[in-house]
Amino acid sequence: MQYNYTMRTKCAVCGNRGIPRKEVNLTVCQSCGYTWQTELVNIFEYDSDYITRAYSNAPVIEMSWLRLGLLIATLGKTDGTILDIGYGDGSFARAAQTSGFTVYGYDVNPTEYGISRIHSLKHAFDNKLDCVTLFDSYEHMLNIEDIFSLNTEYFVLTVPYFDRFYNDGGTIEDISNWKHYKPDEHLHYFTGRSLGILFSRHGYEHVRALPLEDAIRKDVNKPNTMTYVFKEL
Numbered sequence: 001m002q003y004n005y006t007m008r009t010k011c012a013v014c015g016n017r018g019i020p021r022k023e024v025n026l027t028v029c030q031s032c033g034y035t036w037q038t039e040l041v042n043i044f045e046y047d048s049d050y051i052t053r054a055y056s057n058a059p060v061i062e063m064s065w066l067r068l069g070l071l072i073a074t075l076g077k078t079d080g081t082i083l084d085i086g087y088g089d090g091s092f093a094r095a096a097q098t099s100g101f102t103v104y105g106y107d108v109n110p111t112e113y114g115i116s117r118i119h120s121l122k123h124a125f126d127n128k129l130d131c132v133t134l135f136d137s138y139e140h141m142l143n144i145e146d147i148f149s150l151n152t153e154y155f156v157l158t159v160p161y162f163d164r165f166y167n168d169g170g171t172i173e174d175i176s177n178w179k180h181y182k183p184d185e186h187l188h189y190f191t192g193r194s195l196g197i198l199f200s201r202h203g204y205e206h207v208r209a210l211p212l213e214d215a216i217r218k219d220v221n222k223p224n225t226m227t228y229v230f231k232e233l
Contacts (some may be wrong), residue, residue, distance in 0.1 A: 012036070012144060013198045021172050025183060028172055033162070033191030034198075035172070042184045046108045046140075051089050062216045064092040067135055067156075068099060070212060074154055074229055080130035083118070083150065086137020090115050122149045131156060136225070139186045148202045155204060158213065158227040162189045179224065195228055204230040 011018050011029035018027035020038050027038045072078055079100040084093045087105040090113030096103050104124075105115035118124045129152035138144065138157050147155070160180035175181045180189075190198075196206050212227040 008036075008038075013194045013201075024172060024175055024181075026172060026175070026189075029194070032194040032197050033166075034194035035162070035189040037183065037187045040142075040184060040187070044140075044184045048109070048111060051109060051111070059216045060089065060091040063135075063213050064095040066212055066216070067092050067133070067158075068095045070227065070229075071096065071101075071131060071133070071156060072099070074156060074207075075130055081125075081127070082131045082133060083125075083129055083152070084115075085121075085132060085134045085147065086140065087113070087115055088136075089113060092133070092135060121146050125151065128152065130154065133157070135227075139180075139188045139190070142187065144188060144198070153232050155199065155230040156227065157230075158225050159190050159195075160186065161211065161224050161226040162191050163226070164224065165189075166191075192226070192228070195230075199230045203233050205233050207231045 009018050009020060009027060010016070011032065011034055013034040014029060014032040016029055016031040018029045018036075020027045022038075025038050025041070026035050028035045071082070079102075081102045081104070082096060083104045083106060084096070085106045087093050087107050090105070093103045093105050093115045094113070103115060105112070105117050106121060107117070129150060131154040132147060132150055132152045134147070134155070134157040136158055138147075139159050141147075165175070165178055165180075170178060180186060192209060199206065207229040209226055209228045211225065213225055
């Protein structure tokens with residue numbers, strides 16, 4: 001895999017100039033709220049050891065069925081073709097396959113976990129996809145524009161709840177105390193507004209946002225992730 005992460009001060013979402021905060025290696029757009037890691041310090045390894053650490057204590061089975069329920073409710077059917085970006089240990093993809101979906105996966109970890117794996121997002125499909133899912137993966141991607149090369153009716157994604165961080169009185173100065181601040185792993189922090197602007201620019205409307213998985217994650221009394229659904233206009 002080629003890494004081409006470069007330093008930038010211009011917001012990739014709204015085009016305004018960001019304000020670098022060197023003490024936390026982040027740049028903040030004060031217009032839309034999108035915040036990104038200014039400079040990539042180390043190449044993070046998403047290998048089998050990472051998968052074991054990330055998924056060994058997580059309620060992956062419960063989260064997979066919750067995600068599948070949202071997918072079925074969104075599409076209104078129990079079949080179709082989906083691409084799961086950042087499929088991790090493959091739990092959600094396998095659950096969707098069991099339901100009747102044709103599932104493809106894209107992940108920097110080469111282990112397939114019984115999933116039909118693609119190696120590039122560009123020119124990967126001849127036909128239109130029903131949905132592209134990014135559960136806990138979009139904030140890890142080097143380039144947030146790459147997903148828009150895909151022809152799909154829906155995007156469903158779960159990201160750290162950055163608005164809640166601010167609503168709880170958090171500031172960039174103390175973001176290092178936030179559980180989702182993970183240098184070189186989480187490269188992007190999205191507000192709901194920034195995601196709305198980004199997807200609208202690519203022809204998608206915001207359909208819904210809900211803290212789908214917080215009931216079964218840790219810190220259940222404090223929402224820490226948000227799931228967004230976007231539909232093609």
